[in-house]
Amino acid sequence: MATAHAIQQQSALSRARPPVGLRRPAAPQFENDAGLVPILPGITTELHRIGCPVAAERGQEICIAGAPADHVYKVVDGTLRISRLLPDGRRHIANFLTQGDFFGFSDIGDYTYSLEALTDCALIRYPRRRFDAILEHDPQAGRQMFRLLCRQFNAANELLMTLSRxxxxxxxxxxxxxxxxxxxxxxxxxxxxxxxxxxxxxxxxxxxxxxxxxxxxxxxxxxxxxxxxxxxxxxxxxxxxxxxxx
Amino acid sequence: MATAHAIQQQSALSRARPPVGLRRPAAPQFENDAGLVPILPGITTELHRIGCPVAAERGQEICIAGAPADHVYKVVDGTLRISRLLPDGRRHIANFLTQGDFFGFSDIGDYTYSLEALTDCALIRYPRRRFDAILEHDPQAGRQMFRLLCRQFNAANELLMTLSRxxxxxxxxxxxxxxxxxxxxxxxxxxxxxxxxxxxxxxxxxxxxxxxxxxxxxxxxxxxxxxxxxxxxxxxxxxxxxxxxx
DNA sequence: CGAGCTCTTGATGTGGCTCAAGAATCGTGG
DNA sequence: CCACGATTCTTGAGCCACATCAAGAGCTCG
Incomplete structure (x- = not known):
């Protein structure tokens, strides 16, 4: 059935922008460590210390489905997509992420979805181990992340209703x-x-x-x-x- | 388009089993307060005190989408479904719940889904306020619930892939x-x-x-x-x- | 044993997919 | 600033997977 537009798109993107590693922005276009605006008041304090600001270019693949989930990301600016492929190339985009959204805290082992930048993006990257450790100790941070995950869960359910009926x-x-x-x-x-x-x-x-x-x-x-x-x-x-x- | 089987099903069930309030089982068929088997080790301690075991009959509607989300439920035994209707009667079943699954902690205000028993069920019901309070204070419980929510989120995403492609x-x-x-x-x-x-x-x-x-x-x-x-x-x-x- | 379900199977219809070809838009270099 | 190649978007024609409509066959439980 689906002769995958996905594949065309996929290869089109990587042709246009060969996948390069994430770089810390030389001169960050967004508020940096020192002056970072807390997008979610109350959580930045604890998590702030372990977050590393990174930039991604339009078309760049930041995380690949199946790779070890070593990091959690928070979107500071730009738009990204979370996608996954079936073996034959059919693609599903679970969601689009914008400012304040998180990616990657739902997996124990590997990423189940890829994260790709639709526009030039500014992100904060958190090492997964430390991120988890903070959630373990700090009920405030934990509670915040729980609420965020709830929102994402609700959004997923909305989409389920949409797709099913x-x-x-x-x-x-x-x-x-x-x-x-x-x-x-x-x-x-x-x-x-x-x-x-x-x-x-x-x-x-x-x-x-x-x-x-x-x-x-x-x-x-x-x-x-x-x-x-x-x-x-x-x-x-x-x-x-x-x-x-x- | 969809001349809703949903509606037939719905009314069939309520005809068979008029919605009655939840009752505490007269003689609980499952382990009660005192000897309750901790399904999820580590969380039962704190939450145990506020949980109230309840029974539901096959076909019974336990929570109705749109009603205030006053309780969180844990399934001890039986199978339930989480469903939601579009205005014209098209129905979506987000998931089926079995032993160890939770329902209701993803909403701030009202339930967005209905919870209905497919078989006779044994549940633990937690008052929402107190449930939240425990999550606030107890990082252990919070962490456990976070993991559970992650699992549900992943399951939802699996279904999204399935339904979309x-x-x-x-x-x-x-x-x-x-x-x-x-x-x-x-x-x-x-x-x-x-x-x-x-x-x-x-x-x-x-x-x-x-x-x-x-x-x-x-x-x-x-x-x-x-x-x-x-x-x-x-x-x-x-x-x-x-x-x-x- | 029979009323009311639920499930299966068949015939037909249709919403959205596939295939195909232009039209607009974008990016790039002259 | 414009030309043109590449990409994205639109539009049309035909088809197919699944929906709809309609009957009949099992179950189940009083």
Whole structure:
């Protein structure tokens, strides 16, 4: 069945950006160790000391599914995707990460998902052992991480409902509303999608063509408008929510 | 599209078993407060004091999606399902719970899923406030719950991969292997499914008819055998794993 | 033994996939 | 600043996996 767009995408990316190791930014474009803005108040104190700021370029593969999960990452800036491949190349994107999201604390042994930068990114990298040790001792940090994991768990369940029972149009509507919601944008009407259609398709269990067609329909029905394929304006949010269902 | 089997199922159950409040078992069929076997060593000590053993009958709705999440539950015995409905009645079953699984600690306000007993069940019910308080103070308990939540999160992600990119046959194969795995059965060849076809369908994003047809195919291909529609024998596990993919 | 389920099987329909070809957009170098 | 190659996006035609609709066959339990 799925002649994998995933593979094309995959190789396209690595052709464009040969995988290089993570580098500490020479001149960090974001707040560094000393002046790091605590994104999650209360946890930075303990974890701050073991966190190492790193930069990743657009297209870079930061973690590979199957590799030992030696680090936990926090997103400071940029957008990333968490993805996984079936042996034959079919791909699923579990989620997109933005500021404040964590990656990697859900595995004991190896990463089950790959982490790839959709845009240039700023991250904090924590050594896994020390990270765990802090969670062990510091109830505050532990509690914070627990809440974060709960949020991720809820998000995963939302997506499950979407993938198991919603139509293509409903999935796209749900996706757009989620994106609007989490970027907490200005008036909630303007949305810049950091990901291409392939990624949206692989996130929602659709094909790139279906995503494209549905977006066109939504535009024709005046629920949204596009100026540039990634620049979405929400014209009729109520109708979009109606369409998205629950 | 989906003329909801969900609704039929729903009303069938409540017709059979009118929703009654949870009762403490008159004569508990399972180890009670005093002699409760710690399912998860290390956490029972603290949480034990606030846990109240309750029994639920087959078909009983224990928590309703949308209601205030006042309690956390631990499964001692039996099988339950976690489900949610779209406004038009399409249903998704996020997971099935068995011994040692928890429900309800992922929500701040209301339950987002309903909890229903597939068989007669024994549960421990924890008041949410006190449960949270213990997690706050006791790093041991917190850490244990964190790990459990991680497992649930990983399970959810597995299902996401399944729902987004696998075919009907692959989904069923994956499901059977998961069920085999978690029941840790005798020789890993015999499987008693506690749930009817409708529930499997609503878990895997399929219809009851498709589930039935695929099961028939698997039997014809000698991957499994049935004696009774819920009594599954795994004849060729390798082929089943091959089929399930990753 | 029979009413009410649940499960199976068949016939037909359709939403979204596949295959194919342009159109827009982006990045790069002249 | 523009040309052009590469990539991404859109659109169309046809097809297929699974849904829907419809019956009948087992179970189960009173």
């Amino acid at each position: 919603k139509t293509a149009a409903e999935r796209i509507a749900t996706f757009l509303l989620t994106m609007i919601h989490r970027q907490g944008s200005q008036d909630g009407r303007q949305l810049m999608l950091a990901m291409p259609r392939v990624d949206i398709a692989d996130h929602l269990g659709l094909t790139i063509e279906t995503v494209s067609r549905v977006v066109t329909q939504l535009r024709q029905r005046r629920l949204i408008d596009l100026r540039g394929s990634n620049d979405v304006a929400i014209l009729n949010r109520d109708a979009l929510e109606e369409l998205a269902g629950d | 696998k075919t009907a046959a692959e989904r069923i194969a994956t499901f059977l292997l998961t069920m085999i795995h978690r029941q840790g059965s005798q020789d890993g060849r015999q499987l008693m499914l506690a749930m009817p076809r409708v529930d499997i369908a609503d878990h895997l994003g399929l219809t009851i008819e498709t589930v039935s047809r695929v099961v028939t195919q698997l039997r014809q291909r000698r991957l499994i055998d049935l004696r009774g529609s819920n009594d599954v024998a795994i004849l060729n596990r390798d082929a089943l794993e091959e089929l399930a993919g990753d």
